[in-house]
Amino acid sequence: MISARGLRKSFGDFEAVKGIDVDVRKGEAFGFLGPNGAGKSSTMRMIASVSPVTSGELRIFGLDPATDGPAIRGRLGVCPQEDTLDNELNVFDNLYIYGRYFGIDRATCRDRANELLEFAQITEKAKSKVEDLSGGMKRRLTIARSLINNPDLLLLDEPTTGLDPQARHVLWDQLFRLKQAGVTLVITTHYMDEAEQLCDRLVVMDKGVIAAEGSPRELIEAHSTREVAELRFGVGEHEALAEKIEDLGDRVEVLPDRLLVYSDRGEDVVTAVIERGLQPIATLVRRSTLEDVFLRLTGRSLAD
Amino acid sequence: MATTPTRPTRPTRTDRPTGTLSAWEGMARQYDYWLTVYKRTWRGGVISSFATPLFYVVAMGVLLGGFIDADPSRLEGATSYLAFIVPGLVAAHAMTIAVSESTYPVMGAIKWHKTFFAQLATPLAVRDLVNAFVAFVVFRVASACAVFMLVLAPFGVFESWWGPVLAWLSQVLVGTAFALLTFGYSARLRSEEGFGVLFRLGVLPLTLFSGAFFPITNLGPVLEWVARLTPLWHGVSLSRMLCLDTVDWSLAGINVAVLVILCVVGWRWSVTGLDKRLEV
Numbered sequence: 001m002i003s004a005r006g007l008r009k010s011f012g013d014f015e016a017v018k019g020i021d022v023d024v025r026k027g028e029a030f031g032f033l034g035p036n037g038a039g040k041s042s043t044m045r046m047i048a049s050v051s052p053v054t055s056g057e058l059r060i061f062g063l064d065p066a067t068d069g070p071a072i073r074g075r076l077g078v079c080p081q082e083d084t085l086d087n088e089l090n091v092f093d094n095l096y097i098y099g100r101y102f103g104i105d106r107a108t109c110r111d112r113a114n115e116l117l118e119f120a121q122i123t124e125k126a127k128s129k130v131e132d133l134s135g136g137m138k139r140r141l142t143i144a145r146s147l148i149n150n151p152d153l154l155l156l157d158e159p160t161t162g163l164d165p166q167a168r169h170v171l172w173d174q175l176f177r178l179k180q181a182g183v184t185l186v187i188t189t190h191y192m193d194e195a196e197q198l199c200d201r202l203v204v205m206d207k208g209v210i211a212a213e214g215s216p217r218e219l220i221e222a223h224s225t226r227e228v229a230e231l232r233f234g235v236g237e238h239e240a241l242a243e244k245i246e247d248l249g250d251r252v253e254v255l256p257d258r259l260l261v262y263s264d265r266g267e268d269v270v271t272a273v274i275e276r277g278l279q280p281i282a283t284l285v286r287r288s289t290l291e292d293v294f295l296r297l298t299g300r301s302l303a304d
Numbered sequence: 305m306a307t308t309p310t311r312p313t314r315p316t317r318t319d320r321p322t323g324t325l326s327a328w329e330g331m332a333r334q335y336d337y338w339l340t341v342y343k344r345t346w347r348g349g350v351i352s353s354f355a356t357p358l359f360y361v362v363a364m365g366v367l368l369g370g371f372i373d374a375d376p377s378r379l380e381g382a383t384s385y386l387a388f389i390v391p392g393l394v395a396a397h398a399m400t401i402a403v404s405e406s407t408y409p410v411m412g413a414i415k416w417h418k419t420f421f422a423q424l425a426t427p428l429a430v431r432d433l434v435n436a437f438v439a440f441v442v443f444r445v446a447s448a449c450a451v452f453m454l455v456l457a458p459f460g461v462f463e464s465w466w467g468p469v470l471a472w473l474s475q476v477l478v479g480t481a482f483a484l485l486t487f488g489y490s491a492r493l494r495s496e497e498g499f500g501v502l503f504r505l506g507v508l509p510l511t512l513f514s515g516a517f518f519p520i521t522n523l524g525p526v527l528e529w530v531a532r533l534t535p536l537w538h539g540v541s542l543s544r545m546l547c548l549d550t551v552d553w554s555l556a557g558i559n560v561a562v563l564v565i566l567c568v569v570g571w572r573w574s575v576t577g578l579d580k581r582l583e584v
Contacts, residue, residue, distance in 0.1 A: 050424050051583060070324055070427035084422035093340055100336045101426035103329070149426075 001026050001153050001184050002047060006056035009042045016042040018208035019056060024153075029175075029185040031202030033195045033290060035300070039208040040188035041081060044157050047186065048078050061152065074102060077151030077183075079143050081158045085130045091141060092117065092126040099148040109148070116144040119174070136167030143174065154178065156187045160194060172197055192290035204294055211297040216290055223296045224288035225250050227266035231273060232258045232282040241278065248272050253295055262292070330432030331439055334423075338440045352404075353448035354455075357397045361456070364517065365389045380519055381550040387461040391471055391547040392516030394452055395539040398445050398475040402482035403507050405441040407499045410490035413437075420582055430579045434571065438483045445479030446472075463549035471546035477563045478539030484570025485535075491577035510536040515544075538562045 002024035009017040017039040024030045032040040045051035046058060049065035049072045058065055060072045085094050095113035104112070117123045120140035125133060133141065139159065146154060159175070160168040175198055179185055189195050195202050196216045204211045204219070212219055229249070233241055242254050249263035261269045266285030273280065294300075325333070369385030382388035413419040420433055453472050462468045489502065513523065514536035520528045531537050538559040545551045 045584065048425060050421075070429060073425060074427040076425070078425040080421070080425070082418065084418040084425075086419055086422070087417060088344065089340060097337045097340065098422070098426070101333050101423060101428055103333055103427070106336075 003059045008055045010054045020210050028200045029179050031195045031199035032188040033202050034205035038205040049073050075152045077146035077154040079146045079156045083138050087130045098145050102149040120144040153184045206298045219293045220288045224292040225262040226264040229261040229266040229269040230258050230284040231280040331436045334436035381548045390461045391544040392540040395475050395543040396511045396516040398479040399482045401445050402479040403486045406483045406486035407490050431575050434574045441483040442480050446476045449475040462547050467546040467549050471543045474542035481563050481566040488573030488577045491581050515540045
């Protein structure tokens with residue numbers, strides 16, 4: 001579906017994407033994980049065929065965005081980071097009119113719009129103004145709009161940013177259904193739980209380059225231990241204490257508010273720490289996540 | 305060049321080798337959008353499109369005009385000041401509508417509502433957005449000028465039946481040129497403060513000094529030539545010659561040529577401006 005080789009994007013002197021290779025296969029959910037400013041959105045806009053490629057090769061459905069942009073966009077669904085819904089149209093018209101841009105005839109457009117209202121669970125809001133919708137509903141409407149042309153490939157840029165936990169879960173459920181229906185999904189996110197939930201395969205991006213690639217499980221296995229012991233001590237003590245427990249795990253990360261000890265046996269780490277006479281304020285043993293992978297690969301956490 | 309596979313379950317009109325839509329198809333796909341915009345905004349348009357110029361005609365043409373001796377030799381062939389002022393006023397009005405419809409709405413579609421960004425994520429291209437937008441503005445100009453000319457017809461200000469029809473076309477041409485020029489300006493503008501400058505230093509002086517209210521020969525030889533270089537004067541000149549049946553066809557040819565050239569330049573200016581602005 002997507003093939004990129006040495007893909008670059010520059011804005012003046014600033015290089016947002018510094019030569020990435022990506023392949024997305026039909027039917028998979030593919031993720032770009034990385035902090036803000038990693039180059040994810042720039043990559044997405046190039047894939048969406050609205051932002052010209054600076055250099056390198058990009059093919060979507062085997063077509064070149066530079067010459068076949070409209071044909072590619074006709075088969076894409078795009079859910080941008082910022083809602084671009086038309087506030088002056090009602091909910092139904094947002095879907096209907098968007099469908100017309102794709103050259104879909106009026107009757108089909110109406111049917112599709114009604115189906116999608118149902119899918120997005122906003123049928124009763126059909127005649128409402130967009131402004132009157134909640135954040136979660138707007139997002140669902142944006143996703144519904146991106147599906148009006150039955151896209152072969154759906155691009156979702158930070159789909160759940162700014163949503164409350166419940167709204168996120170509703171959205172994830174819907175994306176999951178789309179995936180099961182065979183729609184290829186490409187998702188950017190800076191939430192590692194979202195990437196773990198939704199993506200079959202992902203690349204970790206940082207500063208315009210790809211730091212690692214694989215399924216969430218493969219990435220965790222390759223770049224982290226099975227478990228992590230989180231230890232919280234008093235303010236300012238973490239740096240000094242790190243040296244004292246270095247030997248207890250494969251690796252120790254110092255965060256401003258806690259120490260992370262990477263080990264396949266987290267409970268044993270906690271026991272050993274206490275045996276050494278150290279008294280953490282709080283401890284937590286958990287499984288490694290993509291956040292740990294990111295920390296390992298870049299030396300920074302995703303929130304930075 | 306590869307073509308996309310044809311799928312029977314959905315429209316295949318996007319399946320063109322080069323992927324570009326014809327200009328007509330690009331606009332046709334936005335028809336429903338602009339229809340809803342029109343349904344929502346036509347009431348407000350009626351006031352500004354018809355009432356405002358009517359006030360001008362009454363105040364300047366009838367009341368102020370009552371004090372002016374109508375000497376056709378000094379009024380470019382008009383038998384009354386009202387007959388002199390009407391063709392120019394309508395041309396100036398075409399410009400005003402075109403400019404105001406191409407300022408804030410363009411900036412809104414880029415900056416506030418981001419309509420253009422949403423539209424560009426579909427098979428539509430930048431030139432399709434410009435074409436449909438300007439077509440809508442031209443429709444507003446054309447309908448406003450048509451109603452206006454019809455209302456004025458019974459007042460004996462037109463000298464032939466075909467002249468006013470061609471004059472109306474010339475007013476539409478003025479609207480098109482100004483819509484395109486303004487669109488290009490608005491597409492490049494970062495802040496709406498630039499619109500104040502445009503209205504005060506562009507629209508207002510053009511309205512006052514391009515021959516709509518008085519013959520530009522009154523300006524003196526130097527300023528008269530400056531006035532002749534303004535786009536609006538070419539529209540006023542055409543509109544008036546046609547309404548008063550005093551057409552100098554070689555001058556009319558120049559007037560039309562200038563306005564058509566401005567349309568072409570304005571279209572390029574709009575497409576390149578919007579293209580640059582929407583590329584992020």
